[in-house]
Amino acid sequence: MILSEKIKKAISAFTELPGIGPRHATRLVFFLVSSPGKLKNLLAGLSSLLDVKICPRCFFTVENSDSLCRFCTDPSRDHKTIAIVEKETDLISLERTTKFKGRYLILGDLKKNGVLEDEQTRRLASLKNFILEELGGQAEEIILAINPTTFGDFSASFLEKDLKRFAKRFTRLARGIPSGGEIEFADEETLSSALEHRN
Amino acid sequence: MILSEKIKKAISAFTELPGIGPRHATRLVFFLVSSPGKLKNLLAGLSSLLDVKICPRCFFTVENSDSLCRFCTDPSRDHKTIAIVEKETDLISLERTTKFKGRYLILGDLKKNGVLEDEQTRRLASLKNFILEELGGQAEEIILAINPTTFGDFSASFLEKDLKRFAKRFTRLARGIPSGGEIEFADEETLSSALEHRN
Structure with a gap:
């Protein structure tokens, strides 16, 4: 029991978010504990999301x-x-x-x-x-x-x-070489599609 | 002005955290808007961090x-x-x-x-x-x-x-080959250190 319940609860809430693993979540929680201003800022930002609907x-x-x-x-x-x-x-x-x-x-x-x-x-x-x-x-x-x-x-x-x-x-959206891209580096499928739909 | 002030505020609060860039922050905010349960869970977890001191x-x-x-x-x-x-x-x-x-x-x-x-x-x-x-x-x-x-x-x-x-x-902590590691894959510096401090 190195971590307290409060810390664990916050870590587990973070790990439920996409793209945040347990190590990252732990880092975020310790960062927030030592940065109370940023913690309050995040709480305010998240609270205002409660008003946002779909x-x-x-x-x-x-x-x-x-x-x-x-x-x-x-x-x-x-x-x-x-x-x-x-x-x-x-x-x-x-x-x-x-x-x-x-x-x-x-x-x-x-x-x-x-x-x-x-x-x-x-x-x-x-x-x-x-x-x-x-x-x-x-x-x-x-x-x-x-x-x-x-x-x-x-x-x-x-x-x-x-x-x-x-x-x-x-x-569907057109496939082709991105603006600023180079033909040399385009894969075959992309280049075939760019050729076929040339305009 | 595609994003509202509330959404922007929440995104910007997330980008202040270590390891979260603007794209990831945007993704997190939209995820939370469409998962009110997880948003409330995160708010509760973060609120309890307010009691944690250093x-x-x-x-x-x-x-x-x-x-x-x-x-x-x-x-x-x-x-x-x-x-x-x-x-x-x-x-x-x-x-x-x-x-x-x-x-x-x-x-x-x-x-x-x-x-x-x-x-x-x-x-x-x-x-x-x-x-x-x-x-x-x-x-x-x-x-x-x-x-x-x-x-x-x-x-x-x-x-x-x-x-x-x-x-x-x-x-300082000893340097050497990690448990379960293989000598063949150890870099020269690690192996030199492991040899020098053999025990």
């Missing part, structure tokens, strides 16, 4: 209300074009381009075994429901903005099959 | 009192043998061996430029003071339990010079 339509964050988020309520956006992303940070990356003016569905990390979690099934059902009720049964386009990896391809084809009758068109 | 003698954690920690108040421990460690986790590792029955001084991470932080100077001064007042001016032994790296060696020699007249003996 948009019932796209599942992005929404504040100070139980209604829809600003993407879902923005009349200037094209609600018939829906980008399905795994993570909130993917949505943020797409927003930063300022090129996408449709709306979103955040699905959560897709498992590599191709089985949807209950929450993911629920979110897809809510999308289907929205398309049925608000778009007359079919969206213009569903962009499957899933990572271009083997698992991502698998998930995308699975989702496309599931959503088949709910959109006129299914697309 | 022992004014060895600088390990102490709870529910402003007095010394259980190592510093344990009469069965040898207070004339002091292990200087950088981190609380180093202390925990040494305690887990159950072989060390002296006391500790936690110094905090030593900078690679060999300059002590103010807090570290203060902790060393407090150790010197303890040795002068409670041990009659000299400890039996100071174990410089600093990592056996080039920087660690540098810090240890620096600390030994600084504490010269406060201990009869200065030691």
